[in-house]
Amino acid sequence: xxxxxxxxxxxxxxxxxxxxxxxxxxxxxxxxxxxxxxxxxxxxxxxxxxxxxxxxxxxxxxxxxxxxxxxxxxxxxxxxxxxxxxxxxxxxxxxxxxxxxxxxxxxxxxxxxxxxxxxxxxxxxxxxxxxxxxxxxxxxxxxxxxxxxxxxxxxxxxxxxxxxxxxxxxxxxxxxxxxxxxxxxxxxxxxxxxxxxxxxxxxxxxxxxxxxxxxxxxxxxxxxxxxxxxxxxxxxxxxxxxxxxxxxxxxxxxxxxxxxxxxxxxxxxxxxxxxxxxxxxxxxxxxxxxxxxxxxxxxxxxxxxxxxxxxxxxxxxxxxxxxxxxxxxxxxxxxxxxxxxxxxxxxxxxxxxxxxxxxxxxxxxxxxxxx
Amino acid sequence: xxxxxxxxxxxxxxxxxxxxxxxxxxxxxxxxxxxxxxxxxxxxxxxxxxxxxxxxxxxxxxxxxxxxxxxxxxxxxxxxxxxxxxxxxxxxxxxxxxxxxxxxxxxxxxxxxxxxxxxxxxxxxxxxxxxxxxxxxxxxxxxxxxxxxxxxxxxxxxxxxxxxxxxxxxxxxxxxxxxxxxxxxxxxxxxxxxxxxxxxxxxxxxxxxxxxxxxxxxxxxxxxxxxxxxxxxxxxxxxxxxxxxxxxxxxxxxxxxxxxxxxxxxxxxxxxxxxxxxxxxxxxxxxxxxxxxxxxxxxxxxxxxxxxxxxxxxxxxxxxxxxxxxxxxxx
Numbered sequence: 001x002x003x004x005x006x007x008x009x010x011x012x013x014x015x016x017x018x019x020x021x022x023x024x025x026x027x028x029x030x031x032x033x034x035x036x037x038x039x040x041x042x043x044x045x046x047x048x049x050x051x052x053x054x055x056x057x058x059x060x061x062x063x064x065x066x067x068x069x070x071x072x073x074x075x076x077x078x079x080x081x082x083x084x085x086x087x088x089x090x091x092x093x094x095x096x097x098x099x100x101x102x103x104x105x106x107x108x109x110x111x112x113x114x115x116x117x118x119x120x121x122x123x124x125x126x127x128x129x130x131x132x133x134x135x136x137x138x139x140x141x142x143x144x145x146x147x148x149x150x151x152x153x154x155x156x157x158x159x160x161x162x163x164x165x166x167x168x169x170x171x172x173x174x175x176x177x178x179x180x181x182x183x184x185x186x187x188x189x190x191x192x193x194x195x196x197x198x199x200x201x202x203x204x205x206x207x208x209x210x211x212x213x214x215x216x217x218x219x220x221x222x223x224x225x226x227x228x229x230x231x232x233x234x235x236x237x238x239x240x241x242x243x244x245x246x247x248x249x250x251x252x253x254x255x256x257x258x259x260x261x262x263x264x265x266x267x268x269x270x271x272x273x274x275x276x277x278x279x280x281x282x283x284x285x286x287x288x289x290x291x292x293x294x295x296x297x298x299x300x301x302x303x304x305x306x307x308x309x310x311x312x313x314x315x316x317x318x319x320x321x322x323x324x325x326x327x328x329x330x331x332x333x334x335x336x337x338x339x340x341x342x343x344x345x346x347x348x349x350x351x352x353x354x355x356x357x358x359x360x361x362x363x364x365x366x367x368x369x370x371x
Numbered sequence: 372x373x374x375x376x377x378x379x380x381x382x383x384x385x386x387x388x389x390x391x392x393x394x395x396x397x398x399x400x401x402x403x404x405x406x407x408x409x410x411x412x413x414x415x416x417x418x419x420x421x422x423x424x425x426x427x428x429x430x431x432x433x434x435x436x437x438x439x440x441x442x443x444x445x446x447x448x449x450x451x452x453x454x455x456x457x458x459x460x461x462x463x464x465x466x467x468x469x470x471x472x473x474x475x476x477x478x479x480x481x482x483x484x485x486x487x488x489x490x491x492x493x494x495x496x497x498x499x500x501x502x503x504x505x506x507x508x509x510x511x512x513x514x515x516x517x518x519x520x521x522x523x524x525x526x527x528x529x530x531x532x533x534x535x536x537x538x539x540x541x542x543x544x545x546x547x548x549x550x551x552x553x554x555x556x557x558x559x560x561x562x563x564x565x566x567x568x569x570x571x572x573x574x575x576x577x578x579x580x581x582x583x584x585x586x587x588x589x590x591x592x593x594x595x596x597x598x599x600x601x602x603x604x605x606x607x608x609x610x611x612x613x614x615x616x617x618x619x620x621x622x623x624x625x626x627x628x629x630x631x632x633x634x635x636x637x638x639x640x641x642x643x644x645x646x647x648x649x650x651x652x653x654x655x656x657x658x659x660x661x662x663x664x665x666x667x668x669x670x671x672x673x674x675x676x677x678x679x680x681x682x683x684x685x686x687x688x689x690x691x692x693x694x695x696x697x698x699x700x701x702x
Contacts, residue, residue: 047645077610078459080642086607087646090653275452277465308642312466315422319473
């Protein structure tokens with residue numbers, strides 16, 4: 001059995017740590033690329049959301065390299081992601097790719113079925129060891145997210161433009177060659193200290209932009225055209241609340257073990273969106289409010305075309321824009337999105353933010369120019 | 372007498388639950404102001420104000436709200452999170468009151484009681500108390516009204532299960548049994564109620580089919596138990612109420628010998644339809660040689676294109692049965 005899994009930003013690093021530690025034979029599909037998207041677009045339903053299309057591309061590219069089993073997670077709705085596993089199974093089957101789909105979730109038959117599925121992948125590991133692996137994997141996820149967050153801070157402040165991107169890209173390449181959670185953690189540490197040694201402008205006060213929206217398109221740089229890097233290189237500090245570790249901890253571990261969940265965003269969203277309606281709609285609304293309250297200069301919402309929860313969020317965001325006087329840009333992504341048009345919109349948004357700041361600085365003696 | 376007026380938009384769940392709402396409000400002595408049937412101006416108003424990415428039914432809903440908001444004391448836009456155990460409705464229903472509130476201005480107070488039966492069916496009565504609380508403090512009166520409302524809903528469902536179209540019941544329309552010189556066809560039409568029964572939105576699809584000599588069978592006419600039996604074959608439970616019903620009934624249609632063709636009517640941008648129509652198409656193509664077509668609705672739909680596709684579909688079915696022999700080659 002050769003296992004594979006779908007890409008979503010840095011998730012592959014976490015999955016790698018998990019599978020290495022568990023001693024499972026696996027194949028990492030080539031990182032999200034145009035061809036993966038093309039394959040997915042061809043065989044997925046036309047109106048399906050972008051992540052499903054990219055996932056299918058990942059599976060087939062991994063199949064070409066010899067993978068035969070797909071490891072993925074599920075959900076209980078109402079977001080469509082919860083049914084991805086079944087859709088992929090049907091679509092791959094109809095297109096002649098003989099692959100097994102194992103969904104890691106608590107199914108309707110209860111816990112024993114989940115354990116059975118874990119056993120199928122992990123073989124003879126005992127419960128204690130499995131728990132230890134889960135713990136280590138969670139730590140890897142957290143450290144990788146911290147590293148990513150560090151790049152948000154350094155990128156706008158670096159003296160030599162492009163140095164953060166260079167180091168970070170090297171990390172993403174090298175991490176494929178190391179094995180197991182301990183070595184990955186070591187590499188993260190090395191990269192971190194390299195980043196910290198970079199020369200930065202300490203007095204520079206960057207504009208700050210929060211990124212909210214649907215989880216896949218916000219986390220995955222291929223789908224959002226590396227927006228964090230684009231904004232960072234324009235001298236803007238970004239922040240993103242959707243993270244790989246957050247997703248693992250809040251959505252997978254806490255769904256099984258009833259820990260207390262982080263609900264600050266829920267409180268913040270209350271006046272605008274009262275209940276959980278699936279996907280990340282409430283997070284989007286709540287975090288936009290939190291960013292506005294936290295003094296951010298702007299918010300960018302990203303989601304794939306036809307994403308149901310985010311459409312609700314988008315229709316609510318103008319109210320927050322008005323109430324908190326914060327500019328919000330919504331970017332919708334599908335397989336037809338052109339990079340040039342997308343970049344133009346981001347540039348225009350950044351210009352707007354810069355103007356607003358200048359204007360605020362000279363507020364007292366501000367007058368419209370002659371024309 | 373000056374009664375309180377509650378506005379109900381004739382859209383979305385109107386086609387499914389109006390009998391409940393009508394009896395409930397009437398029992399409480401509240402006057403109902405129902406918006407008109409969808410018209411061009413309602414659809415245009417809706418699509419102009421609503422965000423572009425929303426699906427057609429949501430846009431139409433916005434249009435209906437706009438047409439009645441100035442005539443009523445309250446707007447009835449309940450928040451439907453779930454209408455059945457362990458299942459959801461589309462996320463847009465859950466956020467509907469918020470969408471409307473933040474898109475349209477100068478609204479009367481909105482009754483946005485949450486209906487969430489995901490964990491327990493008893494929550495329906497709770498929702499009824501909350502809605503009733505807007506008009507009376509007498510809880511017994513609310514409970515009585517709720518019971519009566521359920522009664523009329525049951526009546527409505529019974530009629531639908533016997534094969535009467537919900538839109539005909541709601542509009543109190545009697546259909547004459549016409550005689551056709553061609554054999555009658557049984558066409559199963561799968562789709563959300565608000566797409567199937569909104570005559571303007573779907574450009575009279577059902578009437579056109581009936582005029583072509585078809586008997587319509589919709590998802591609503593299939594018995595709950597039958598659906599339950601058929602969806603068991605799915606490896607993972609479908610968590611959308613409509614999705615489960617649609618897949619269950621199409622599997623049931625496949626088993627029946629008297630169904631001549633299946634039409635799936637979907638709205639552009641509907642997330643659930645995108646998956647369900649694909650799933651159903653795969654099941655149908657794998658199991659049976661039966662004509663199947665997907666028709667897509669949006670606010671730009673041209674009626675001529677729709678007619679052509681429908682006619683071609685019906686012609687094709689008749690051809691299969693060899694009934695086209697009587698057509699002259701010269702028109």
